[in-house]
Amino acid sequence: MLLRHTPKEIIKRSALTISPAKTCQPIGAMYAALGVHSCLPHSHGSQGCCSYHRSALTRHYKDPIMAGTSSFTEGSCVFGGQANLLQGISNIFTIYEPDIIAVHTTCLSETIGDDVNQIVQKAKDDGKVPEGKKIIHCNTPSYVGSHVTGFSNMVAGIVKGLAASTGIKTNTINIIPGWVEPSDMREIKRIAKDMGISIVLFPDTSDVVDTPQTGKFKMYPDGGVTQKEMAITGDSKATLALGSFASEAGAKQLDISFKVPFKVLDIPIGLSATDRFIESLSSVAGVKVPDSFVAERGRLVDVITDMSQYFYGKKVALFGDPDQLIPLTEFLIDLNMKPVHMVSGTPGKKFMERIEEVSGDLFKTMNVQNGAQADMFLLHQWIKNEKPDLLIGNTYGKYIARDEGIPFVRMGFPILDRIGHSYFPTVGYSGGIRILEKMLDAILDHKDATCSEIEMELVL
Amino acid sequence: MDILQSRKKQVVRSNGQGMSIVCEKRSASGSVSQRACVFCGSRVVLYPIADALHIVHGPIGCAAYTWDIRGSVSSGPELHRLSFSTDLRETDIIFGGEKKLEAMLDELIDQYSPKAAFVYATCVVGVIGDDVAAICKKMTNKKKIPVIPVHSEGFKGTKKDGYQAACDAIACLVGTGSISGISPVSINIMGEFNLAGETWIIKEYFKKMGIEVITTMTGDGRVEELKRAHGAKLNVVQCSGSMMAIAKTMKEKYGIPFIRVSYFGIEDMADALYQIADYFKEQDRGIIERTEKLVRKEILDLNDQLEGYRQDLAGKKAAIYVGGAFKALSLIKALRHLGMKTVVVGSQTGNADDYKRLQALAEPGTIIVDDSNPVELASFVLEKDVDLFIGGVKERPIAYKLGIGFCDHNHERKIPLAGFAGMINFAKEVHKSVISPVWNLVPRRYHRAD
Known part of the structure; x- marks a missing residue:
């Protein structure tokens, strides 16, 4: 047993995180920046940060992930990283020729007090930014928030750096999808298109991190929100921010800069959250929900009814990011399942409030923790005390699943050992069916593999 | 393709004259370097x-x-x-x-x-x-x-x-444990990290040779063993980049000599065992004979098995981009055993000596590069039209996007590639990627066939 070192008895810890259910801010900023067309993320810090983030994203997407680094030295720490960043900017525009550089900071550059805003201004003043090229940036000290807040900060940075307005309002809706997979972003665009609504979705990593095999290496793939699209977001009728943790800051920024009203919704995972998303989209855009969506919804409800007996009362342990966990918990409860244990390394009071809201009376019976020490170690200890029927989370759940013999569904970031997340959405009604399929496969495969011969049934 | 002015001296094309390459240099800020911290x-x-x-x-x-x-x-x-x-x-x-x-x-x-x-x-x-x-x-x-x-x-x-x-x-x-009862024919294995159980393969050879292994630094490592490391009579250093420092320290402090070896490929593996046997031939009269017997048997088994792979792979071209340059040397030799030619070779952290050896070993026209980046690597492998890329996690999807076979020789490898047994695994791994029918379906090859 790999996790034989986890004791059942829960010990109060004062100072440590064991096997985290989060990672640090910069990787979120890097992922968000990849959702901008012809944009090279740039990590202002030591070389390792950039290398780790690129490796982690590469493992998750199985696609090349490009990013530059300021390659800090001991000298940079003493004298500040300005010279590194200026040289970096100039090298990047000369050699890699992106349209945009998206700079994010690290714990190191933040602690020594580099002012990226001022450095970027200096780069412009010194003529290091060619005509028509842009530098956007955000602050992502690794000792604040988590990868989710890093994503959120870069989304706000994208708005600050690229959003604009012509002064003439349009019927376009801005949608900030949150930290979701390229497949989810593609599905949200499909939904809007089928509803006949013009949208700008940002960031948009579809066709960036899920590119087709072409025999060519493209430093900047075809996807990503374009500068041109961002330049009209200030004229849009409204912004829908999916997930308050990852998307609210960007929507707020658009409101502050261009008075674009916004609405924060859950990521449309599961039936109820998708209902709210479709309703909001239709009411904000002033369009009727097409019949095809009634049918789509009907198919999801049909699968739920067909298989409801297998969901009833099943206890679920889950971990991951707040914006995913909130609608997922709601969906599980809609299915008559029972979330029992939940951790998220991302801090923020709102998480607990929303989980309580969507869980209702069940909340009192649940173990829920986020922020400090809400790690995989704690989750495992809870599981040792009350064994669930299903575990849902990123790849790091596989140790617990194996040790405790629990069916396991991979959802979230990172997924290092399976594919599918890039290609099959979990948002929307059809995404709901995919979640059902994955949960049923896991639960029933486990049953088929472990039940007695008498209980073994052909037809389920 | 443009190469950054400040990087031009970090790329050379081998002409057999031993042109000098600039290395051990900090990466230029802004470069999409494959290096870590x-x-x-x-x-x-x-x-x-x-x-x-x-x-x-x-x-x-x-x-x-x-x-x-x-x-x-x-x-x-x-x-x-x-x-x-x-x-x-x-x-x-x-x-x-x-x-x-x-x-x-x-x-x-x-x-x-x-x-x-x-x-x-x-x-x-x-x-x-x-x-x-x-x-x-x-x-x-x-x-x-x-x-x-x-x-x-x-x-x-x-x-x-x-x-x-x-x-x-x-x-x-090191130096804090008891060294009583240690055999006069004893070594420390250094720079071997037991990826996919490679240390166990190597240890088995030493066991057959009659050598006591005090500790491995650090594959399957244990604290108590490390404490006794100063009791060994010889340090055997692989992956020179990582462990030379401690080998040198132990030489100064405890007078333990060290040798540099590699466990990848046939010659280097055999050579490693012979070097060690030679070192202990005074203490153990039978060791040379036992080692010869061991190597002979392993190579005999190997040759038959390799033949099939060789037929398919002969004449194919490879690019190598790995962490340490010392490993690249072994890889070039191992690829030759498969009938393959290395046309691009580079490393993240090689030193001048490593690159000198690489140039001596590489065939004329081979591109040799230090601290490269995806743009350069992509252009080199297309220019040389390689069939195989050997690298790590960040290089894999680039190779695949270009329609090139790939072998992970970094820490994500799932099968042991060290030792004689590792050579077979290496051949299998290379073979399964290079001759995969998927390459007939990808646009680059498909168009070339027209």
Whole structure:
């Protein structure tokens, strides 16, 4: 047993995180920046940060992930990283020729007090930014928030750096999808298109991190929100921010800069959250929900009814990011399942409030923790005390699943050992069916593999 | 393709004249370098010590990204596969993280009773000035186990400097255990990390030769063994980049000589065993004969098995881009055994000597590159029209996008590639990727066939 070192008895810890259910801010900023067309993320810090983030994203997407680094030295720490960043900017525009550089900071550059805003201004003043090229940036000290807040900060940075307005309002809706997979972003665009609504979705990593095999290496793939699209977001009728943790800051920024009203919704995972998303989209855009969506919804409800007996009362342990966990918990409860244990390394009071809201009376019976020490170690200890029927989370759940013999569904970031997340959405009604399929496969495969011969049934 | 002006001297085309290459240079800021940091270097070297506690002192990322990503397997404890972090927050950055670290060590050592603890200092710890060494000293006294600081602040250099920091940490253990009862024919295996069980393959050879292995640095490593390492009569160093520092220290301090070897490929593996046998021929009269017998048998088995692969692979071209240049030498030779030609070769951290050897070994016209980036690598492999790319995690999807076969020779490999048995696995791995029918379906090859 790999996790034989986890004791059942829960010990109060004062100072440590064991096997985290989060990672640090910069990787979120890097992922968000990849959702901008012809944009090279740039990590202002030591070389390792950039290398780790690129490796982690590469493992998750199985696609090349490009990013530059300021390659800090001991000298940079003493004298500040300005010279590194200026040289970096100039090298990047000369050699890699992106349209945009998206700079994010690290714990190191933040602690020594580099002012990226001022450095970027200096780069412009010194003529290091060619005509028509842009530098956007955000602050992502690794000792604040988590990868989710890093994503959120870069989304706000994208708005600050690229959003604009012509002064003439349009019927376009801005949608900030949150930290979701390229497949989810593609599905949200499909939904809007089928509803006949013009949208700008940002960031948009579809066709960036899920590119087709072409025999060519493209430093900047075809996807990503374009500068041109961002330049009209200030004229849009409204912004829908999916997930308050990852998307609210960007929507707020658009409101502050261009008075674009916004609405924060859950990521449309599961039936109820998708209902709210479709309703909001239709009411904000002033369009009727097409019949095809009634049918789509009907198919999801049909699968739920067909298989409801297998969901009833099943206890679920889950971990991951707040914006995913909130609608997922709601969906599980809609299915008559029972979330029992939940951790998220991302801090923020709102998480607990929303989980309580969507869980209702069940909340009192649940173990829920986020922020400090809400790690995989704690989750495992809870599981040792009350064994669930299903575990849902990123790849790091596989140790617990194996040790405790629990069916396991991979959802979230990172997924290092399976594919599918890039290609099959979990948002929307059809995404709901995919979640059902994955949960049923896991639960029933486990049953088929472990039940007695008498209980073994052909037809389920 | 444009190569950054400041990088032009880091790329040469071999002409048999031994042109000089610039290396061991800091990466240009802004480059999409494939390199990592000091912390990364220390972490990968110490990680396989399975009965020690590895605590990453810093914000969460450094611990999260190095959590069980290296397949260094253990035959016993698995403590190294968990991730422990002080998870520093903003208040810690302002007021210092020392208290948190101390409390953490206190709790963890009581809970897990490890044989030793390594505390990795990350970038920000170096900047805020936590006295990691003082806390380690205090906890060593309090807990009666070695608590060792690893000075691996990321900005202090490259991955290589991290190797040095790791060696310094190991040096704290070496010399603190009893060396009684150690055979006069004994070695330490250095720079072998037991990826996919490779250490076990190598150890089996030594066992057959009658050699006692005191410790492996650090594959399937144990603290008690490391403490006795100074009792060995010879240090056998692979992956020279990571372990030369400690080999040199042990030579100065304990008078233990070292030799450099590689366990990849047929000649280098055989040569390693012969060198060691030769060293001990006075102490053990039968060792040469036993070694010859062992090598003969292994190679005989090997040759038959390799023949099939050779037929398919003969004439195919390869590109190599790996961490250390020393490994690239072995790979070129191993590829030759498969009938393959290396046309692009590079490393993240090679030194002048390594590159000199590479140039001597490489065929004329081979592109040799130091600290490369995806854009360069993509253009080199297309120019040379290679069939195989050997590299690590960040290179794999690039190769596949270009329609080129790939072999992971980095820490993500899933099968042992060391030793004679490893040569077969290597051939299999290369074969299964290079001759995969998928390449007939990809546009680049498809169009070429027209």
